[in-house]
Amino acid sequence: MPTIRDVSKLAGVSVATVSRVLNRSGYVHEETERKVLKAIKELNYTPNFVARSLTNKKTGTIGLMVPDITNPFFPELARAVEDVMQQYGYTTILGNSDENPQKEKQYIQLLKQKYIDGVILASTALTAEEVHTFKVPVVVLDRVVLSDNIPMVTSKNREGAREATRFLLKQGCRKIAHLRGPVQLRIADERCHGYLDVVEKLEWFHPGLIVASNYDMRQAMQATLELLKKHPDIDGIFAGNDIIAIGAMRAVQLLGISIPEEMAIIGYDGITMGEIVYPELTTMAQPIYEMGALAARMLIKMIEKQPLDTLYYELDVQLIERGTTRKG
Template sequence: MLMGEGAMAREGARSKDSAKPGIKEVAAVAGVSPTTVSRVLNNRGYISQETRDKVHAAMERINYTPNDIARAMLNGRLNLIGMIVPFVSSPFHAQVVQAVERTLAENGFKMLLCNSANRPDLERSYIDMLRRNMVDGVIVNSLNIGAEAYAEMGLSLVGIDCDLGEGSVQIASDSYGIGELATRRLIDDGCRRILCLRSNSRMRMPANKRTDAYLDVAEQAGLSALVREVEFVKPDDEKGAVVAKILDENPDIDGIFAGDDTMAAICLNVMKQRGLSAPDDIKVVGADGARRTMTFMPDLTTVRQDIDRIGELAAQSIIALVNGEKPESNTKLPVELIEGKTA
């Protein structure tokens, strides 16, 4: 009987698949049972290091690659974690992602990264995609939609700077402390007209407490508040135009709490274009203290978060949840003022 091209292609694919080595072949080369190979692959039960080395050497020798989908069908998981961030180009989020990925890899997990660009439609589509891709849990650093959308996934959840509801874990820095340290630093330096820049106030994020702290400290000092919103996800030139307009409309500004270090850099650039300098004309304090930022702006006065620790704890927490454990549900990390030359 003759086969059409499609049938021949399918038959060829089956022949090629059947030629791939499997667990039995690995076991034969390693001199162990298929059950032992399976336990090594799935990290189940006690296996001596010598046996593990034999199995891995056999896998390499016959070019055996474990089938993730088959493994998921066997033990109910892929060891795959989804992560949603608002904009991965941000120095803060980039460093968090690196710490998460490193910690996951050290524990045998992989990461599927999603960049939501602070768009609710993208965030919803990523939720659907992560569900379809059988992830074991999700780390969220972007909450532009209701937490119930994540709860409906029925997966282990960790929120970085966001509360995803009952059963989830939240990892955050002391956001109120960030705003308090930055504002007090400017007031102690003699500033009386302090601009506070914040991102979208509609986003339900603990980071909003930075502004709350600014308002409280300004009121305690008898100062009138000046809070303006800048969409941090916008291109830098658009954010710069907003800052320029604010400075032009408020020439008495003598201090800026920039919200984060990227905005601090934009403020300093706009000031330079207007012949203004920090700290002589306007004092500027940022927030985050990401490595990439401090490499290029070592003189920036900022409030530093322990970004690596945030990522490590987020990864450790999602792994614990996936494994049926109960990690600390709400962790708040301390922050510190880094003295620079811009305030």
């Protein structure tokens, strides 16, 4: 049976630091906390007091609300949340809202009846005012709610969109379309604004080059087919997420247009599916696991009534160049 000393040795920290992480007492740097949690997981270490400490909480259960579990981005995000929560003795209940405000409200009411200790919202069909009515701690993940006091974890969506669009221009693209996400979704708006920041004043730009596809692969495929009928000279596509990009790839291939020689495509998110399509998808990758783990740690601190270092995290994104764009 592994001991707390084994954990401290593997993590390269003191026994006292491991104890602070497990007890959620005192300050521990986030990087140090990650090392300790990784060591605990690798050793399969289960301290006896974790089970006993659950009697001091309401239920040891949190809710995680996602908009579409069929989008591979959200299972990857959920895995990170569950991993961290499990290390601290919490159980995660998953809800799928389909971006439906009524369905999301029904889930929240159900979760409240289960006496959950907190909620992570990766679905934002709710307004800031509605979120404020929750009687438990809430962290918003991969979404933006207009409020100064709701903790949030997101990525640099607008900046990433600018980088993606500039990259297509550097690749030699002369007319770039944008397949955007839902119009009511703020992160989709930010990615669209990032695209516009780069192309809006270029002579070839036309508002008709922006088409909504609602993060749906089939809709994206159909939207791309229609777009290329109207604008056959498009030679670059910046998609609002990887699912949209894969739908666009399918449409382009059906039309017999070669990727990347005649059409360059770049997605957004960095899901693992992008590595198994052909050609492999170039993408602006979000730090998916880090985002989920960070949101989980924030929620735990709130449940344990510990202060947060900040209420808002906006993480960097990274361009991953693969086969759907030409090599420079």
